[in-house]
Amino acid sequence: MKVAQYLAAHDGVITTADAVARGMTPSEIEGRVRAGLWSREGRCVFLSVEHELTDAARIRIVVATYGGVIDRASAAWWHGLITTPPAAVQISVGRSVRPQQRCGAQADSKRRSYPAEDVMTLRGVAVTSLELTVLQASAELDDGIALMDRALQTKCVTVASLRKALDRNSGSHGMRRARFLLTAAADLSESQAERLFVKILREYGITGWTHQVWVAGLRSDFGWAAERIAVEIHGWRWHKTKSQWERDQRWINLVHGVGWVPLVFTWERLTTEPEVCMAELCAAIETRQSAA
Structure with missing residues (x-):
């Protein structure tokens, strides 16, 4: 691959070693820099101005x-x-690597190494494996729960493969949060989400509810009989089958049809915005009580 082809395939970035391997001499490289054809972005790293x-x-x-x-x-x-990368490129380097004084891109570097199983080369770049990447990003990003959920839905990772990567990197930064998310994702019964809902109800002092109530011939997770409010708690979406999804839609229609208010809260919302969920619930309770 010649220099022009290499630049086109590598987003315009080339190193001295790559250029020499394609027949250029060090003096020719410096000549391109002096001519303004290449900009120096780091030690022996260049970007074509094209x-x-x-x-x-x-x-x-x-x-x-x-x-x-x-x-x-x-x-x-x-x-x-994800569709938007962070402003600073996140990278991990060995503990013996000296900090770089010059780099044409902002970097967020940490000194740590990863097991060989958790590093791969993707489009010529050394990057963490898909499993470890899902764990790290899920623990770091505001919408990390959704990221892990999408990865499980599309089956590009599995709970088992994520758990293996987690065990290999259990001491790394962010893995405690990742373990919490993965534990919730692996709970097929959605009981963990229901327990979280009860905990939040008690924290906010909301009473009058019953666990597991029958409305319109279907069982609802929670109900406020006096106010005729039914609540369903959903765990992780990746567990949902088509039949479950259809059952959810039927539940909403039937509950509404007999004069009850159907409300749905997800594990993600209960985790990230419990105050908003409780505000919605309290508003429904107050509206029903004022109309009585």
Whole structure:
């Protein structure tokens, strides 16, 4: 692959070693820099001015400069799990690597190493494996629960493969949060979400409810009989089958048809915005009580 082809395939980023391997001499490389054809982005790292400094180019520059492994949310973007990468490229380097004084892209570097099973090469870049990336990004991002859920839904990872990666990296930063999320994801009965709902009800002092009530011939997770409010608690979406989804829609229609108010709360919302969920519930209770 010649230099022009290499640049096109690598987002305009090239190192001295890559250029020499394609027949260029060190003096020819410096000549391109002096002519303004290449900009120096790091020690022996260059960007062709014919290419924009894209998000992909920033990641390649940081990897070429630091020589580490792209991880966390940056790895999630490289894997295609999220649409927007973080402003600073996240990378982990060995503890013996000296900090770089110059890099044309902002980097968020940490000193740590990963087991060989959790590192792969993707489009020429060393990056954490899909499983470890899902765990790290889920623990770090505000919508990390949704990220893990999507990964499980699309079957690009499994609970078993995530658990193995978690065990190999149990002492790493963020893995405690990842373990909490994975434990919830593995709970097929949704009982964990129901226990969380009860805990929040008690914290907010909301009473008058009954666990497991029958409304319109169907069982609801929770009910306020006096106010005629039925609540369903959903766990992780990836467990849902088509028949379960259809049952949920039928439940809403039937409950509403007999004059009850149907409310649905997900594990994700109960975890990330419990105050909003309780505000919605309290508003429904107050509306029913005022109309009585």
